[in-house]
Amino acid sequence: MKPSSRDQAATGFSEVLDVLVRSVPEALCAVFVDPEGETVDLASRIDAFDARITGAEFAIVLSLARSCSAKLTSGTMLEFRAEGRRRSAIARVVSEGYDLVLLVASPTITARAADQVAIASQELLREAGLPSPPSFARLRGAEAPAKISSRFKGFGPVLIDDGGVQKRVEQTLGFYQGEQGTEVLVRLDDGEELLAWFDTNANRWTRRTL
Secondary structure, X not given: OOOOEOOOOOOOOHHHHHHHHHHOOOEEEEEEEOOOOOEEEEEEOOOHHHHHHHHHHHHXXXXXXXXXXXXXXXXXXXXXXXXXXXXXEXXXXXXXXXXXXXXXXXXXXXXXXXXXXXXXXXXXXXXXXXXXXXXXXXXXXXXXXXXXXXXXOOOOOOEEEEOOEEEEEEEEEEEEEEOOEEEEEEEEOOOOEEEEEEEOOOOEEEEOOO
């Protein structure tokens, strides 16, 4: 695939987006969009105009998804994925109204792609100096890699229940003292990070709604 390119002068976000596209071989474009769906910056292996359209159209989808999430009181949306037979996309919240969209030439979003998008979103947040979304701040607040207390060694789920679907946990990242006791920050085998808590009534680990 050809190297990433852009159709505008470089900004403080350019290197972050370039690194993201280079680190995901199947990436077609990475677009950083504002609350109006306008492109703040991009890196693309496809025509830059098409990349901008991707960002704008996905902003509409994200707006609808957030509206549905609010109506269902399902918590703050941190990440959104759309997978198709030839292309897929993943969007990650950077800050309120600002999102990072990655389009890939693949029928699925790999764990590596999800990880790289999460890393890039953090870099964009720092570069922009924007406030962290509440869900993001809470997840980061739970991070404690390499500093997990000995009393928590081996503690945490292997599987979690996510709306009736069992998902496998790849790694325990940290802990958060929540309303229901200790919540565990985990990374699933598809790359998603979330807080899980043990539901004693159902006798199972489940996703914590943020």
